[in-house]
Amino acid sequence: MINIAVLGFGVVGSGTVKLLHDNAGSIRRRCGEDVRVKKILDLRDFPDSPYASLITHDFSEIVNDPSISVAAEMIGGIRPAFDFTLALLRAGKSVVTSNKELVAEHGTELLAEAEKHGVFYCFEASVGGGIPVIRPLKEDLGGTNAIERIDGILNGTTNYILTEMKEKGISFDTALRQAQQNGYAEADPRADVEGLDACRKIAILGAVAFGRMLPVDRIPTEGITALRAADEAMAGRLGFTVKLIATARRTGEGKIAASVRPRLVPRDNPLSSVSGVFNGVLVKGNYVGDVMFYGRGAGAEPTASAVASDIVNIAEKGKGNRFSWTDAGEDEIFDESTLSRRYYLACPAAAAPASLPAERSLTENGTVAAITLPLKENEILALKQEIRSRCGEECRVLEVL
Ligand code: HSE
Helix, strand or coil, X not given: XXXXXXXXXXXXXXXXXXXXXXXXXXXXXXXXXXXXXXXXXCCCCCCCCCCHHHEXXXXXXXXXXXXXXXXEECCCCCCCHHHHHHHHHHCCCEEEECCHHHHHHHHHHHHHHHHHCCCCEECHHHCCCCCCCHHHHHHHXXXXXXXXXXXXXXXXXXXXXXXXXXXXXXXXXXXXXXXXXXXXXXXXXXXXXXXXHHHHHHHHHHHHHHCEECCHHHCCECCCCXXXXXXXXXXXXXXXXXXXXXXXXXXXXXXXXXXXEEEEEECCCHHHHCCCCEEEEEEEECCCEEEEEEEECCCHHHHHHHHHHHHHHHXXXXXXXXXXXXXXXXXXXXXXXXXXXXXXXXXXXXXXXXXXXXXXXXXXXXXXXXXXXXXXXXXXXXXXXXHHHHHCCCCEEXXXX
16 A cells, blocks of 8 residues: 655645546556555645545644655645655655646755655656656656757646637637636746746756756746737738747757747647647657657646656656756856847838848738748847837747747
């Protein structure tokens, strides 16, 4: 019998308890023994839940219980999740988590602590909801391939909002409310719509793929709040779909860079057809080429599936559970602004420079929208400045993936 504790009985926590109950038979066959939820820690009481008798408000009942060998932390945020996780690892208990904020901010330290105490800290559910991506990235692609880059749609809430607005014509606020009702959004949904959630996730994927954790404040991040429906429509007519894309890459010199922005995705890129709450992670290895991971990126059941996968993997005590990386040093962080890339640029037709360096463009209702030739950041900034001085308005610029 493997006794586990669940920390946080919210959307993901209750989904995990339900999965462990519903799929108990197959889990027993896989682990060779039963996995039983012994305690559930939450501030609240759940008198109507079938698990009401397992609820405790006292963390010491878990950390001091020698029969509990694994805890699933689904509280989210840094405090008290960090202190609880540290105490559990030090008490010789493995911890699995869906808490991307904690892994991105303190993963380096928590992994070292797990190693020191001969236990595991696993976080499959922290990225991509139900998609098995962390372990395959490490086990099946890591080492055998040099990972060159990762491009991902890593936030289910924003992808759901963008899809609903485009396909059903509903407002941003309505789409966000639906995402919250479906259990996709963070407690504070600004983390979703302002890109921070995707930023934490690309930091984690970068750490797994490249062995270096970038500080989140060194990952340029923009969300979807400034996007305009008119630009999405124009981008569509130019052959692109606008998606919130997180990227991480390793340069030839071994430096790494990551960023999160709404980007125009060409229709022949598989990420362009990732819709709704689904996430997609496109990984490029130097031998395998492109590998695409796809599945539901948020919600109780998919995320519970990922949490449960960590629990059963730990039950098997495999080496696949041992992760490690170091924090990226200043000299290992690559300045992305030095790269040339294509941009979408839209401005009043009268203000468009005659010599706009564009590979294609269209004009509609007095607005020109163009896909530029590859430009460096200073070149696109100069173009913006030129347009502002002609018409007194900011042109709209988005990167092309
Ligand atoms: N708020 C997150 C999302 C939940 O929408 O992707 C899953 O990490």
